[in-house]
Amino acid sequence: MVIDDLNHFLKSFFQAHHCSILRDDNGILSVQLTEEMDKALMNRPFYWHYMKKMGHPGEPMRLTLITNPEMRNEQGEWIHFGSPRLQQIIHYLQEQEKYTKLFQQVNPTMNTPLYPWLVTNLKISYKGKYKRDELFSIGLNLINGTMKSDMMETLEKVPLQTTISDFCYTLSPLVKLKSGYLRIESVLDSYIENQEHKWAEDSLRELQSEAELLRHFYIEDTEDKQMEKEIQEITERYQPRITYQVINGGLFYLTSDIA
Incomplete structure (x- = not known):
């Protein structure tokens, strides 16, 4: 049920947005972006503004994404769950579609x-x-x-x-x-x-350890408010x-x- 094939997910996304697939091999995906996808993903507003002002069509970029950890040294952009590029694509889907x-x-x-x-x-x-x-x-x-x-x-x-x-x-x-x-x-x-x-158990142990360590630094009762504030921050981070x-x-x- 889980989409663990990130390469397949990305390929489907770009095909759905009419981008040409230039390479799809061993976790390396190269695509020719459309103007819409270039504007959405490549952060080139000044380029497109200039092209429009000059009356030129502009040239969308090519994008190479690498999902195979063993191919990270190849030329391209390493993308994985949690990476900024993937979050950008998900955000685009949320906002536009x-x-x-x-x-x-x-x-x-x-x-x-x-x-x-x-x-x-x-x-x-x-x-x-x-x-x-x-x-x-x-x-x-x-x-x-x-x-x-x-x-x-x-x-x-x-x-x-x-x-x-x-x-x-x-x-x-x-x-x-x-x-x-x-x-x-x-x-x-x-x-x-x-x-x-197990990840949750590890997080709770880390939370308890950090909180106990913090309490050793605060001895004076007058510092209770600051201590509670920092414990709250630790809780937010590790809970x-x-x-x-x-x-x-x-x-x-x-x-x-x-x-």
């Missing part, structure tokens, strides 16, 4: 139903002594309750469009959106409950917590054989 509604493109000769799927891409963040993120893509059939992991990989193979095809009609959801999302959350809850949480964050999602109307 939070919600969508798409239909499977089909060419039927008779009336064909399309089933509503709630598709949600989420990030689970583990915060404590160390920080770690995981990405999930989950689809829920709102008619029969079927749930599918790695949903974006499935959708890659499906032609989608913003309008419904001729001779097609949509089925009304039997599962409400809020209820569907709660089902997806419950799957994530179960996933987390079934994990070992283990897990959060969910929706990156984006939407309603996808698909044929019955999609899953």
Whole structure:
């Protein structure tokens, strides 16, 4: 269920935004950016302002991302879960493409139903002594309750469009959106409950150790307020917590054989 293939996630992102894939080999992904993606990711506002002022089309950059640790010495940008570049891409998805509604493109000769799927891409963040993120893509059939992991990989193979095809009609959801999302959350809850949480135990030990060490430095009662303030800061830093964050999602109307 977890998207541990970061290279695949990135490739899907750039293909969805009409960027040409120049290289996809052993954890090295090179893409030719579009103007939109260059403006979104490469931080060149003055260049594009100048090109527009001069009446020139401008040249989007090429971007090479490396997800394979063994290839970090190759020419390109090392990207990993938690890296600024990945957070930038996730932020772009959150701001620009939070919600969508798409239909499977089909060419039927008779009336064909399309089933509503709630598709949600989420990030689970583990915060404590160390920080770690995981990405999930989950689809829920709102008619029969079927749930599918790695949903974006499935959708890659499906032609989608913003309008419904001729001779097609949509089925009304039997599962409400809020209820569907709660089902997806419950799957994530179960996933987390079934994990070992040594990272959380390590974080709590570090929190206790740091707090005890701090108390040895504060002997005078008059310093209690400062001590409590610093203990609170340590608690904020080391207290283990897990959060969910929706990156984006939407309603996808698909044929019955999609899953």
